[in-house]
Amino acid sequence: MNAPTTAPDARGATGKTADARQRATLTDYCASIGADPLLVQGAGGNASWKDGATLWVKASGTWLAEARRRDIFVPVDLAHLRAAVAAGQLDVAPRPLGEGGLRPSIETLLHALMPQPVVLHLHAVELLAQLVRPGFAERLRALAEAEQGAAGPLPPWLALAYHKPGLPLARAVADGLRRQPDTQIVFLQNHGVVIGAADAGAVDALLRRLLWLCATPPRPPVPVPAPVAVDMDAPAPTPPRASDGRPMAPVPDDGVQQLALDPQLFERLARDWAICPDHVVFLGAAPRRHDSAADFHTAQAACRHAPWPELLFIRAAGVYMADGFSAAKLAQLRCYYDVLARQDEHRPLTVLDQAQLAELLDWDAEKYRVALSR
Ligand SMILES: [Zn+2]
Structure with missing residues (x-):
């Protein structure tokens, strides 16, 4: 051969x-x-x-x-x-x-x-x-x-x-x-x-x-919550804001939105994030995950030097992205949802450990690849 x-x-x-x-x-x-x-x-x-x-x-x-x-x-x-x-x-x-x-x-x-x-x-x-x-x-x-x-x-x-x-x-x-x-x-x-x-x-x-x-069948998506009837007296729910004060945009992918809307997947974000090298190289070592937009802004205000996230998961509300979130990152995020949706909710996954993350994220060849991505 x-x-x-x-x-x-x-x-x-x-x-x-x-x-x-x-x-x-x-x-x-x-x-x-x-x-x-x-x-x-x-x-x-x-x-x-x-x-x-x-x-x-x-x-x-x-x-x-x-x-x-x-x-x-x-x-x-x-x-x-x-x-x-x-x-x-x-x-x-x-x-x-x-x-x-x-x-x-x-x-x-x-x-x-x-x-x-x-x-x-x-x-x-x-x-x-x-x-x-x-x-x-x-x-x-x-x-x-x-x-x-x-x-x-x-x-x-x-x-x-x-x-x-x-x-x-x-x-x-x-x-x-x-x-x-x-x-x-x-x-x-x-x-x-x-x-x-x-x-x-x-x-x-x-x-x-x-x-x-x-092949593993993916878990069925949870229904997207219906818009609440408009109550003129109640404040409208607000999306999280980016560093310039403008609202962050929802990630335009119904599958990816399940990562925030499906309680099982939202829990998995915390413990099963680093599933493979490309995921970590493109989306970082850990997710930014909060219970509400207000909770996110409180955490952000409490730590003035915290970088503003490019990607944000808000429990039961949605997955949001900052301006410039690239197609390459979106493709990785969709892959992450597709892999998680195929897991038995009670079984843990093998994820990359801290040492494996550190060697990946300080890697010039990968920085070149991300710089080329769009
Ligand atoms: Zn590979």
Whole structure:
């Protein structure tokens, strides 16, 4: 299954045609899955294909959804990465080929380590909903065993504990692949999945099988409270105000609003916030959560140096955002709701601990990615 190692300019017309086909198919595939918020959130997730000694990998900060509108792939020197991996130098910096100015994905090494020609890494909601549950590996094993029938067993897979994306995660994946070199699926605790196969079609077939295997029905939404009859003598309920005194806007997503309206989800905000790296990198280490807008303003006034929140959860009232709350952040927030809505209300989740949060939030590569987001 290893990709050929001939240099790109020595492959001849057949190699070029195969590469063009791989690129066209994968571009279409990325655009289609990128449009599904249950599979891809904003700039999250990445894809790659190997073409001889070149690895084409999604550029950091670009969106899979834009694959047809702009060139989101960066060519990097695969032979260089493989030589470094063979020498045990997993901290190697990928060497981009050609010009373009975009950085290769922070997960480039993950793609180089997987031996298959096409590799997809996603934070798909149905999978993430399993990967935040304690004992997820045993649960996946039981699901996979129960499911194998006509489709046969799943291809070789691994389930890894949480590691910070980048070098620590690459090390864990490299160790796993040493133990089981024909691995095609890697489940990453509190993170997502990596799938490798011959082409986009084969990757998609595996992804669909995993989604079906892991699917959990979301809890039904609680009804949105009906507007109260206008009482001219009663003060109108006021939304929380931003730092400039103007009202904060409700987040325009009915699912996200459930995080404040559904009492079970509102309680979960406090204890089950840090479910995965992208969530924390885009939305911060802890939520701002208050019982009322008045309670929020009292707390804010009591601590003059407290930064004004970009995102605010008010119990039973709504979820509010400040001006400039980006589409990338909104996509992360929606993902958070989708994952929480798939949990049994009585079961705790595995969340990132303080040390894991600290290493994530002081990370230059992630700051670059957030700066590129919009
Ligand atoms: Zn990831």
